[in-house]
Amino acid sequence: MEYKWTALSNTTLGVLMSSINGSIVMISLPAIFNGIHINPLTSFQYLLWILMGYNIVTATLLVSFGRLSDMYGRVRLYNMGFVIFTIGSILLSLTPGTGDVGAMELIIFRIVQAVGGAFLFANSAAIITDAFPYNERGKALGINQVAALAGSLVGLILGGILAQIDWRLVFLVSVPVGVFGTAWSYLKLRELSKPRPQRIDWAGNAVFAVGLTLILIGVTYGLMPYGSSQMGWGDPYVMAALTAGAALLVAFPFVERRVEEPMFRLELFRIRMFAAANVAGMLRSIAYGGIMIMLIILLQGIWLPLHGYSYASTPFWAGIYMIPMMLGFVAMGPISGWLSDRYGARLLATLGMAIVAASFIALSLLPFNFDYAEFASIIFIMGLGSGMFASPNTASIMNSVPPQHRGAASGMRATLQNTGQTASLALFFTIIIIALSNYLPPALSSAVTSAGAPQLAPILSRVPVTGALFSAFLGYNPVQSILSTLPPVLTSSLSPSVVAYLTSKTWFPTVIAPPFMTSLRISFYIGAALSAAAALASALRGEKYIHEAQEAALRSRDPQ
Structure with missing residues (x-):
């Protein structure tokens, strides 16, 4: 071999x-x-x-x-x-x-x-x-x-x-x-490769690592309830972490310019292909990184229970129903990589992200109780677009840099991608939790009163939205989980028929679906806009550029 x-x-x-x-x-x-x-x-x-x-x-x-x-x-x-x-x-x-x-x-x-x-x-x-x-x-x-x-x-x-x-x-x-x-x-x-002994950039490593860590920790805790608020963005520690992290990341390029052997090769961004492809890749990660978990929550919390699946089984079946997206990527990934070797990455990557943007718009048009064939077709096409973008974009980044900087370039590409994915999760969760915070408590209160259990209205109106969201994601029946925490004197006041109705597979999904879909559509619109921006960045990357071929061409013109 x-x-x-x-x-x-x-x-x-x-x-x-x-x-x-x-x-x-x-x-x-x-x-x-x-x-x-x-x-x-x-x-x-x-x-x-x-x-x-x-x-x-x-x-x-x-x-x-x-x-x-x-x-x-x-x-x-x-x-x-x-x-x-x-x-x-x-x-x-x-x-x-x-x-x-x-x-x-x-x-x-x-x-x-x-x-x-x-x-x-x-x-x-x-x-x-x-x-x-x-x-x-x-x-x-x-x-x-x-x-x-x-x-x-x-x-x-x-x-x-x-x-x-x-x-x-x-x-x-x-x-x-x-x-x-x-x-x-x-x-x-x-x-x-030929390892090149150099000085370790301790200052750059410390500033970047601490700054990015503070930002990502702040984002993570910003998604958690704080006091009477459904989210933690008002937490002084979260604000301090985000402010300090942002300040360190702003200072990072200035630190790197003063270091003899910087860890973050800023000069690589002078290469048009490298800069445009990394910008496109990060925009794509922000747009696409959180979409799978959002669609899984939609399936687990709403669609699957409405179609007769038990909450305990929804995590497994949500994965099965997401297979078309993966098949689209698997089908297009090697083909687009092979085509990019011949014709370059610009057209493929640009077209791929345009397809992803259109798929986001198509998803925003679906009702919460959608026809699965339509849903499967849309996510399959989205997978095709993502597969059309991914390997040509990565290849163009790695081809554009000198061999001695490939490790740094690979790390920079992966860092931007992972940071974009984390930001995507935070962005999508924030949009959904804010929307649900406004609409879900009164909707639950009204629905439980109509169901014949008005004594539960004050309790359900104070249910943390994060808890309701993650309970559906984890395959728990949210209402059953809430009832299990109530005093026996309160639950004993409920008739068995009311309890059966509230804990049925359809009651909670029906209540949560309208506000959830409103917020999810906002996420889809933002995903479409970011994907369109990624397509634009891809189009601006220039013609096919390969560092070794460029160097060979220059040597052939000037043998000296």
């Missing part, structure tokens, strides 16, 4: 493992929280940190690790990532604590995984770029990215199965893959 295929297959295994891990945890959260005996509906901070903590850590470390790989070797640090990720998976499967202690252990062990994932993500694209000639990189990166989405699909299905057996298997399943991948990478991968 040619070495390039060895490099592709190993890095694809690493991406597959980490993407399976992401979706398998998301779909298995109810079983995980039950396993450690904690109620996620009253412990939002643990839920958010398990969901978003991984992205926060990887986004913070990717640039630094990419820069370190240029200094000490991409394969060496990639191999280290496999080891650390595997250790994190073992620790997660052995989590000894329960309750709050168990939740904190899960978060810490997920952070260990995230450190390993950052090494893998920061170096996989650079290793592929080193191994493949420039006229085959789009195809190779397309295959690699298809594996990432295929891993998400496998994780959704596998998580639904393993969580029913034992929640620890959700983490343990990554261990054999990690052990095999670690052995394979140490035995087969070789260093094609």
Whole structure:
């Protein structure tokens, strides 16, 4: 086997493992929280940190690790990532604590995984770029990215199965893959780049890491209730974290200009292709990064219960019903990568994001009780557009930079992508929670009074919107969860028929659907606008540009 295929297959295994891990945890959260005996509906901070903590850590470390790989070797640090990720998976499967202690252990062990994932993500694209000639990189990166989405699909299905057996298997399943991948990478991968000993940019690393961490922590806690408010944006600590983080990130470019060997290669943004493709990639991440979880909440909280599915089964079936989006990406990813090798990325990436923008508009036209065939067609086309964009855009970024800066470039690309995804989740959740905060409490109060339980109206009108939203996401019947927390004297005043009606599969979805769809449509409009902006940035990237080909052309003109 040619070495390039060895490099592709190993890095694809690493991406597959980490993407399976992401979706398998998301779909298995109810079983995980039950396993450690904690109620996620009253412990939002643990839920958010398990969901978003991984992205926060990887986004913070990717640039630094990419820069370190240029200094000490991409394969060496990639191999280290496999080891650390595997250790994190073992620790997660052995989590000894329960309750709050168990939740904190899960978060810490997920952070260990995230450190390993950052090494893998920061170096996989650079290793592929080193191994493949420039006229085959789009195809190779397309295959690699298809594996990432295929891993998400496998994780959704596998998580639904393993969580029913034992929640620890959700983490343990990554261990054999990690052990095999670690052995394979140490035995087969070789260093094609030439490590260049340089000084470590301690100042830049500290300013960037602390600034981005503060921003992402502020965003995470901004989604949690604070005092009598449904969200935490008014929390002084959140405002302080966001202000301090923003100040540090504003100062970061000035720090980098004064450092002899900066970690963030700002001069790469002078390359038109690199700058435009990264801007397009980040806009796409903000537009697209939160769409899957929003659609899963729509399916789990509204559509599936209305169509007879029990709340306990909705996490698994939501993953199944999202398959068309993944199939669209899988179908188009390698094709677009192969076409970009021949014709360049501009047309494909621009057209891909235009298709995604149109798909957002189409989604905004659907009612909450939509026909599934229409929904499946729209998300399939959205997947096609995303697949048309992803691999050509990545290939154009990696092709445009000098070989000695590929690790830094890969880390910068991945950082912008992960930051965009986290910002997307925060943006979409904020829009939905604000809208629901205004409309859901009076709607619940009115609906429960009409159902014959006016004594519950004051209680349901004070239900945290975040709790209602996440309960649907986790596969809990929100009303049943609320009733279980009420004093027996109050619940005993309800007739069995009223309780049965309130806890039925259709009552809560029918009440929440109108305000939820209003807010979701706003998210879709914003997603469409950001996707259109990404298409514009893609169109401005210029003609096909490959650094090696450019250098060869210049040498042929001037042999001296």
